Amino acid sequence: MEKVDQAFIQYPQHRPNLTIIQPEHIPIIDLSPITNHTVSHPSPIEGLVKEIGNACKEWGFFQVINHGVSLTLRQNIEKASKLFFAQSLEEKRKVSRDESSPMGYYDTEHTKNIRDWKEVFDFLAKDPTFVPLTSDEHDNRLTQWTNPSPQYPPHFRDIIKEYVEEMEKLSFKLMELIALSLGLEAKRFEEFFIKDQTSFLRLNYYPPCPYPHLALGVGRHKDSGPLTILAQDEVGGLEVRPKADQDWIRVKPIPNAYIINLGDMIQVWSNDAYESVEHRVVVNSEKARFSIPFFLFPAHDTVVKPLEELINEQNPSKFRPYKWGKFLVHRLDSNFKKQNAENVQTYHYKIRE
Structure with a gap:
């Protein structure tokens, strides 16, 4: 076995146990009732809304089938992703990201x-995307992030842009269903995205790893936005832990399905009715893994706080408000350098009882 690079080694309590995990299905939800209908007409979707609500409350994760996204489109972006990552490191680094321009390789x-243990390529849903220049609460200056223009594979940007449009459509349908499951108007979350958004698509490549019992493709974490839509290949590797005291559960891949997980922002907006769930990615010693998550993020000037409709005397607000753009820029810092302390997390805004 080759020498272990200590930068990748997880602390003993967080290392994967590769011997006891059996892949399992998280809830599988058929979206055909809304594929050719709008969410605004409630009669055909009452059962679907209930399914969504149960999955959100019990799991924080679910898979969707009959979602309306073209299989050809998904195959096109999967092929383009593999071609991009198959290039030499020198070629990939021509579109590298950095602290001032955080999109790209x-x-x-x-x-x-x-x-x-991974390589990534990030691409904005909206180009340019405006965000705060710094995480300083008193600094009101904005900057803009833009997408890189890789020369290979051919039509790479066009393929990604077409796929992103479909991810946005699916995201907004899901957000409407989640709103209805909370007893809200279907379009309740629309105001946070209609003017602008900071969403982005990520292409992930996890090379074969010589020490899968020590390293992780992505360490344990919770997503900070409202919603993530994930396409994973047949290799699998995503693990979730619905409750803090439970074992990790490997999510079994389903061909052409999408894995949906709630992020911290839904937990805040719902005032803890729904919970963001911890997840991670294990690596494989023999096979490479590819996945494509779409992260739905609101506009930078969104103030994130529990929705007024979900607060009352019996259920007071459980989170202090925070500004999404400042939070996002602060979080970004930890991607580029090791921190002396844990980076800002949503639970730092939790009101302690």
């Missing part, structure tokens, strides 16, 4: 201060 990302 990167291979030294950290989660919880441990380096992930």
Whole structure:
């Protein structure tokens, strides 16, 4: 076995147990009732809304089938992703990201201060995307992030842009279903995205790892936005832990399905009715793994706080408000360098009882 790079090694309590995990199905939800209908007409979707609500409450994760996204489109982006990552490191680094321009290629990302065993390529849903220049609460200056223009594979940007449009459509349908499951108006979350958004698509490549019992493709974490839509290949590797005291559960891949997980922002908006769930990615010693997550993020000037409709005397607000753009820029810092302390997390805004 080759020498172990200490930058990738997880602390003993967080290392994967590769001997006892059996892949399992998280809830599988058929979206055909809304594939050709709008969410605004409630009669055909009452059962679907109930399923979504149960999955959100019990798991924080679910898979969707009959989602309306073209299989050809998904195959096109999967093929393009593999072609991009198959290039030499020199070629990939021509579109590298950095602290001032955080879209593009990167291979030294950290989660919880441990380096992930992966390479990524990030691409904004809206180009340009406006964000705060700094995380300083008193600094009102904005900057803009833009997408890189890789020369290979051919039509790479066009393929990604077409796929992103479909991810946005699916995201907004899911957000409407989640709103209805909370007893809200279907379009309740629309105001946070209609003017602008900071969403982005990520292409992940996890090379075969010689020490899968020590390293992780992505360390344990919770997503900070409202919603993530994940396409994973047949290799699998995603593990979730619905409750803090439970064992990790390997998510079994389903062909052409999408894995949906709630992020911290839904937990805040719902005032803890739904919970963001911890997850991670294990690596494989023999096979490479590819995945494509779409991270739905609101506009930078969004103030994140529990929705007024879900607060009352019996259920007071459980989170202090925070500004999404400042939070996002602060979080970004930890991707580029090891921190002396844990980076800002949503639970730092939790009101302690």
